[in-house]
Amino acid sequence: MKKAELLKLGLEEETAQKVIVLHGKSTEEKKAALEKATTDLAGALAETETVQAQLADANKAIAKFEKMDVEGIKAATAEYKEKFEAAEKESVEKIAALKMNHKIDEGLNKAAVVNIKAVRALLNYDDIILDDKGELVGLNKQVEALKESDPNQFTPDKDIPKIITDTKNKPVIGDKMTDSIMKGAGLSHK
Numbered sequence: 001m002k003k004a005e006l007l008k009l010g011l012e013e014e015t016a017q018k019v020i021v022l023h024g025k026s027t028e029e030k031k032a033a034l035e036k037a038t039t040d041l042a043g044a045l046a047e048t049e050t051v052q053a054q055l056a057d058a059n060k061a062i063a064k065f066e067k068m069d070v071e072g073i074k075a076a077t078a079e080y081k082e083k084f085e086a087a088e089k090e091s092v093e094k095i096a097a098l099k100m101n102h103k104i105d106e107g108l109n110k111a112a113v114v115n116i117k118a119v120r121a122l123l124n125y126d127d128i129i130l131d132d133k134g135e136l137v138g139l140n141k142q143v144e145a146l147k148e149s150d151p152n153q154f155t156p157d158k159d160i161p162k163i164i165t166d167t168k169n170k171p172v173i174g175d176k177m178t179d180s181i182m183k184g185a186g187l188s189h190k
Contacts, residue, residue, distance in 0.1 A: 032109045036102065043098040050091040054084060100130045107136055111143045112155035119153050122146060 001023050006016035061080045104123070105116060113119045128138040147154055182188070 032106075035105065035109075039098065039102045039105070043095060043102075046094055046098065047091060050087065050094070054087055057083065057087075096130070099134070100128075100136075103130060103134070103136050104128065104139060107139045107143070111147075113143075114153055114155055119143075119146060122150070122153075 001020070003016050003020050006019055007013070011019065057080070061076060064076060104120070108116050108119055123139075123142055127142065128136060131137050
């Protein structure tokens with residue numbers, strides 16, 4: 001959607017600008033929802049791959065059991081149990097990391113971060129934890145500190161400045177300013 005299209009439809013300049021701003025916000029919200037769905041899908045795919053690998057290991061172990069004696073089976077069972085527990089622990093850790101990363105991205109989106117990757121590089125992850133309720137602890141404090149130290153990383157809460165589009169070929173700055181600039185540059189004025 002472009003401003004020119006809205007103006008052709010008969011909207012006033014100010015109304016068209018407001019529609020463009022609202023459209024931009026709506027687009028960002030949809031973008032954030034798409035990123036969340038992508039992260040959720042990646043988590044589900046990672047979990048599926050882990051389960052498939054465990055199933056393949058179990059099938060290999062079963063094939064070995066057919067040829068083993070009782071003592072060999074006991075040893076293999078203990079070994080398989082250890083591998084399964086390690087794989088399960090690794091899977092739980094990966095899912096927890098995905099959830100935490102998703103929550104951090106969600107928190108940065110809510111904080112109106114301009115460049116999430118740049119701000120993520122500035123975060124101290126040791127001070128951010130995911131509590132039992134699934135809420136992040138420590139992120140807001142770091143975001144507030146970054147807003148103070150690097151405000152350019154955040155979208156301002158101010159209204160977007162109005163863009164001058166129709167000057168009818170007249171200088172926007174003013175004739176005196178233009179004359180001074182031209183004189184300082186050693187150029188003649190037409």
